Amino acid sequence: MKVTLKVWRQSGAEDPGRFETHKVDELSPDMSFLEMLDVLNDRISVAGGEPIEFESDCREGICGTCGLVINGQPHGPEERTATCQLHMRKFSDGDVITVEPWRAKAFSVIKDLIVDxxxxxxxxxxxxxxxxxxxxxxxxxxxxxxxxxxxxxxxxxxxxxxxxxxxxxxxxxxxxxxxxxxxxxxxxxxxxxxxxxxxxxxxxxxxxxxxxxxxxxxxxxxxxxxxxxxxxxxxxxxxxxxxxxxxxxxxxxx
Amino acid sequence: MAITGIVLLGYIATHMLGNLKVYFGPEDINGYGEALRDLGGHLIPRTHLLWLLRIGLTVAFVLHIHAAYSLTLLNRRQRPVAYAARREYLIASYASRTMAWTGTIVLLFLVFHLADLTWGAEPAVSGDFERGEIYNNMIATFSRWPVSLLYIVANLALGLHVFHGVWSLFQSLGISNPRFNKWRRHLALGFTVVVIGGNLTFPLAVLSGILGESGFLA
Missing domain, CATH: 1.10.1060.10 (Alpha-helical ferredoxin)
Incomplete structure (x- = not known):
């Protein structure tokens, strides 16, 4: 499957930040959302770009490290699911997906999708x-x-x-x-x-x-x-x- | 906010129940107004107890608005960068998200309402206003259909406000028990329907002629 990502990029707390659009193809619907980002980051690195920074640790929904606002919903559309446990099969082929960091005055952006x-x-x-x-x-x-x-x-x-x-x-x-x-x-x-x-x-x-x-x-x-x-x-x-x-x-x- | 809210909820419920006396005719509702001024009977000088209640109510109202205003300002500053994706609220009700707006509508309406039926002040008041003639004043004011419409709209706003408020006060005061929690929503809906429903009958009854010049269907 393929999707179009609108991802928030911000080099640091001082940078105003902006959205970057990436078309990601040849994805398996069985990938988790974070694995999809891993694939994208690999391709960005190979092309000489700077990978998208995001947090993750256990990738089994119990550590609380990951967290992205996907299409306006924290952790995405699936109920009772952390971002790492969300799978690409929950999206449709060709979807445009907006990915943002947590937005709150108390949580300042450290880089891209990582907040403090x-x-x-x-x-x-x-x-x-x-x-x-x-x-x-x-x-x-x-x-x-x-x-x-x-x-x-x-x-x-x-x-x-x-x-x-x-x-x-x-x-x-x-x-x-x-x-x-x-x-x-x-x-x-x-x-x-x-x-x-x-x-x-x-x-x-x-x-x-x-x-x-x-x-x-x-x-x-x-x-x-x-x-x-x-x-x-x-x-x-x-x-x-x-x-x-x-x-x-x-x-x-x- | 919850505590002042309870005072105000008690007031609007009493206000609606008291006003139902219009259906018993002019003498009944006018006598009710007199009785309010005579609250306390021979023990307390006339209108003193009524004024005490009015002052208490005003204090609760001012504190409620102060809390709402400072909360709203504080909360609006908490997300300097908004989400770009369209935010779909999944749980938050229309009522809960519009509290500041419905509250403002009710406040503005209250000024009009007091000018119209309590103070008899221009430009809200009807031409036939006479202090103490509650029944006639009510008929005169609701006979003007734009005013009736204003009362109806304001009451619908009050209904939204109260619907969220009644449920919310249980959360704020920590009154939660899995066995009874579902009744909190039912109570909020029931209270809103009864109080707002009662209020809405007054302009509608006058406009439709159910409440006539000299009484119920008369």
Missing amino acids: RSPFDSIIAAGGFISVPTGSASDANLIPVPKEAADAAMDAAACIGCGACVAACPNSAAQLFTAAKVAHLNLLPQGQPERYIRVTKMVDTMEQFFGSCTNHGECERACPKAISVDFIAMLNRDYISSKIKNRRLAGQQR
Whole structure:
């Protein structure tokens, strides 16, 4: 099959950038989108041009490194799929495909399709961890966790931190990412001692970089792990609680 | 935003329910207006409680607009380079994406509405306006079809605004439970249909003659 790519090229943060058009033929429909870009890059290199820079690592949808806006949709048209798991068979022969980087003030373009996602690191560094050293793994079931709570925490922990939620949000808000990173700790017993300080610090850090949530719901649809906006409600609930709870009573059993 | 929104939602629901009294005739709705001024009965000086409610409502309204305005400005700055490809919204509803517009329409309409039926101020007011004569004022204002049309359009905008707002407030306040979550959309739709539906009957009833000079079908 063959497609025409309109790809964003930008040499660095200072460069205003532009679109470049490439006709790519002799493609297999079984190639992933990134393999198609690899093929194109090979041909560009052979012709003496500069390859298109994009990020990828595991190429099996679990690392969160890749991420392109394909025809206006973060990670492309396929639901619950990261760019690396998107295959060319989802497109038609002769399609014109627009490929852009994540667009958000917080994610500046480093080069071509690569953006700087370090504001996510700042949010994690603010509280996305458990402070005390936990030692070696304790016996299973030493701390009882209700099944529903464990499942919900696991769903939140599926976040790979790719940034598609921000790219999809009309406000470039990072609520879904932050909510997932807060929830996977705040839903479990081990996360309770730092529950309120965690949510306060992570939300406050998030607000330094990103827009704010107005409940559009685009993030959930763009998320390759289909993380639910229900976690945003949990985030808001914990954030509100953090402002009104008397934390000196937090050690008491209810 | 959610908290001030709840105050405003409570107000528009009460406003619609109160206005339904026009269907019981001029004396009933005019008496309702009197009763509002007499709120608190003999315990509180006349109109004091009403003014307290009006002030509370105004404060909620101003805070709501302030939050909306600063949020909108903040969010518009967050994507300096727009996407080149046509952005297809897959989940975001028409209502959620037009909140700033529907909100502005409602605000502008509110000024007209107050001038028309509360202050009796030019150029909105009808020629026959008389303070306290709620029934006659309503008939007079809705007998002008362009004004009725304005009321209908503004209420449809309010409907879109409220439809997103009611659902959204649950998310913002963190009220989420997988067992009941689907009811949040149903509640938003139900609230919107009842309140906006009720409001729309007033201009339509006057224009179609269901509400006549001296009462229901009279």
